[in-house]
Amino acid sequence: MSFDFYKIVHFLGIFMVFSALGGQIVMAINGGDAKQLPGRKWIAMFHGVGLLIVLVAGFGMIAKLGVGFPGWVVGKIVIWVALGGVGAIAARKKNLAGMIWVLVLLLGLTAAYLAHYKPF
Numbered sequence: 001m002s003f004d005f006y007k008i009v010h011f012l013g014i015f016m017v018f019s020a021l022g023g024q025i026v027m028a029i030n031g032g033d034a035k036q037l038p039g040r041k042w043i044a045m046f047h048g049v050g051l052l053i054v055l056v057a058g059f060g061m062i063a064k065l066g067v068g069f070p071g072w073v074v075g076k077i078v079i080w081v082a083l084g085g086v087g088a089i090a091a092r093k094k095n096l097a098g099m100i101w102v103l104v105l106l107l108g109l110t111a112a113y114l115a116h117y118k119p120f
Contacts, residue, residue, distance in 0.1 A: 012093075
């Protein structure tokens with residue numbers, strides 16, 4: 001498969017992860033209980049499947065680039081792990097949900113910076 005294919009699939013996963021995190025964080029801001037939210041299974045599915053798609057497509061792009069694991073790749077993997085757990089933190093610490101929302105946006109911005117500029 002081509003690099004462009006992996007890139008489009010990677011973006012699909014990113015959109016899924018960020019839409020799911022948005023749902024989780026808005027629910028936390030509104031003080032809702034995750035067990036009472038009718039769409040919670042959809043949020044969980046989008047989050048998990050999106051993370052998997054991001055990981056697989058990201059490694060596909062790395063293989064196509066043939067760069068190995070430079071610092072910017074490791075940084076993106078750390079961001080991927082953080083995005084995997086931040087929704088659970090927002091659900092448990094509802095008073096921090098607004099700040100976590102900003103953190104999620106900053107993590108996304110950092111990942112985009114690392115992918116575009118490959119600084120190290």
